[in-house]
Amino acid sequence: MTYSQSVLDGDRLALARLLTQVENDSAEGRAALIELFPYTGRAHLIGVTGSPGTGKSSLVNQLTLHYRKTSGKRVAVVAVDPSSPFTGGAVLGDRVRMRDLSGDPGVFIRSMATRGSLGGLAQSTANMAQVFDAAGFDIVIIETVGAGQSEVDVARLAHTTLVVEAPGLGDDIQAIKAGILEIADILVVNKADRPGVENAEKALKSMLELAHPAQRVFKHHGTYMSESVPANKVEAGLWIPPIQRTISTEGRGIVELADAIARHLTHLTQSGGWAIRERARLEVELDALIRETLVSRFRETVPQQQYEDVLERIVQRELSPWEAVKMLMQK
Amino acid sequence: MTEKKIRVLVAKPGLDGHDRGAKVVARALRDAGMEVIYTGLRQTPEMIAEAALQEDVDVVGLSILSGAHMALTPRVMELLKANGQTHVKVFLGGIIPDEDLQRLKEMGVTGVFGPGASTEDIVRDVRMALAG
Numbered sequence: 001m002t003y004s005q006s007v008l009d010g011d012r013l014a015l016a017r018l019l020t021q022v023e024n025d026s027a028e029g030r031a032a033l034i035e036l037f038p039y040t041g042r043a044h045l046i047g048v049t050g051s052p053g054t055g056k057s058s059l060v061n062q063l064t065l066h067y068r069k070t071s072g073k074r075v076a077v078v079a080v081d082p083s084s085p086f087t088g089g090a091v092l093g094d095r096v097r098m099r100d101l102s103g104d105p106g107v108f109i110r111s112m113a114t115r116g117s118l119g120g121l122a123q124s125t126a127n128m129a130q131v132f133d134a135a136g137f138d139i140v141i142i143e144t145v146g147a148g149q150s151e152v153d154v155a156r157l158a159h160t161t162l163v164v165e166a167p168g169l170g171d172d173i174q175a176i177k178a179g180i181l182e183i184a185d186i187l188v189v190n191k192a193d194r195p196g197v198e199n200a201e202k203a204l205k206s207m208l209e210l211a212h213p214a215q216r217v218f219k220h221h222g223t224y225m226s227e228s229v230p231a232n233k234v235e236a237g238l239w240i241p242p243i244q245r246t247i248s249t250e251g252r253g254i255v256e257l258a259d260a261i262a263r264h265l266t267h268l269t270q271s272g273g274w275a276i277r278e279r280a281r282l283e284v285e286l287d288a289l290i291r292e293t294l295v296s297r298f299r300e301t302v303p304q305q306q307y308e309d310v311l312e313r314i315v316q317r318e319l320s321p322w323e324a325v326k327m328l329m330q331k
Numbered sequence: 332m333t334e335k336k337i338r339v340l341v342a343k344p345g346l347d348g349h350d351r352g353a354k355v356v357a358r359a360l361r362d363a364g365m366e367v368i369y370t371g372l373r374q375t376p377e378m379i380a381e382a383a384l385q386e387d388v389d390v391v392g393l394s395i396l397s398g399a400h401m402a403l404t405p406r407v408m409e410l411l412k413a414n415g416q417t418h419v420k421v422f423l424g425g426i427i428p429d430e431d432l433q434r435l436k437e438m439g440v441t442g443v444f445g446p447g448a449s450t451e452d453i454v455r456d457v458r459m460a461l462a463g
Contacts, residue, residue: 013415016387024335088336089361095382096371102378109385113336113366
């Protein structure tokens with residue numbers, strides 16, 4: 001039996017094995033992705049990002065527990081941690097905070113290393129999420145690496161993005177900088193029992209008030225992907241990210257957070273935002289595949305020796321990279 | 332790009348709370364380019380087998396300093412087998428008396444490392460076990 005058939009049948013070992021194949025981008029993994037693609041597009045993808053130590057893993061633990069207790073929904077978690085830039089190795093420690101989820105067959109947690117990717121996710125995270133989607137998980141939670149300011153890839157993958165903050169991490173100047181806070185559909189102030197929680201919340205609130213509320217635009221390879229809504233629909237189409245306080249070690253604020261996520265999902269389906277995001281995500285994926293295919297096709301036509309020679313001439317400053325590309329492409 | 336990374340689960344079953352050794356080993360395997368999943372203290376054999384399955388690891392390293400290795404290890408081995416993960420190599424570290432070594436080997440444990448074992452030896456043995 002093929003991987004994809006076993007995965008569709010609910011075989012957990014096959015699922016784990018397939019995830020490895022997909023992560024390694026093997027031929028088997030690719031073949032299975034093709035077979036599974038028609039079964040995808042159903043799961044609610046929830047991204048969780050934020051600085052290291054803000055409590056992302058603990059929050060994912062609590063949120064998953066909540067979903068398992070209150071609904072029959074099956075939950076998959078993809079937890080990403082960084083690879084060493086020097087050795088390629090990694091210590092993946094997110095499971096330490098998710099021990100409460102052990103023993104529940106409706107939960108599947110998979111840790112992965114970034115393997116050199118910089119956007120807070122790994123190259124194959126989107127494909128891993130697709131496998132879980134096809135395997136029938138209703139909710140797929142994607143936890144990024146501890147992300148600082150510009151690791152925003154998760155917003156292109158997830159339907160709902162949570163940005164997790166904690167008291168004491170920065171002032172209102174941090175909050176008006178571009179980047180990670182902009183991608184939040186829901187802002188979470190975790191560790192809300194710590195001093196400084198009012199200040200953290202105030203900084204986020206003032207940031208939201210400064211933001212242009214009527215549209216959200218993604219800069220997307222040169223063209224602007226606008227998510228603006230027609231004027232007559234502003235009322236229905238407007239989503240202002242709520243700020244949710246949580247204390248995940250005690251499980252407080254989790255019910256309210258889950259409600260906010262549910263409201264966002266309703267908003268997405270009613271405003272058409274779901275379709276827009278799906279389209280944008282698949283477009284990014286298609287573009288990446290085209291780029292990759294063109295590059296490998298191109299490299300096949302250029303002998304390695306010639307490539308090395310041209311590179312050497314660039315190093316010697318005899319040739320600029322722009323001229324080099326022109327030269328290589330012309331033949 | 333097909334690249335096969337060695338994935339290792341480092342787990343602490345049982346009730347002792349000393350994870351310094353497990354962390355040193357995790358770090359050494361990381362520095363050897365492996366992906367190490369660390370699950371924290373006080374794991375049951377069931378939790379360990381479940382994590383090994385979900386993470387599709389090649390190796391499970393158990394760190395036990397409580398003396399309960401003769402009870403915990405066979406249970407982990409059984410569960411791995413029940414889950415179909417017969418290819419997974421199991422290593423043991425901690426305080427393991429010499430007289431238990433033979434029986435652990437018979438259970439299918441690939442290697443045992445006690446106090447003073449060098450991390451280089453551990454990395455080498457893990458690589459060899461997977462190559463051979």
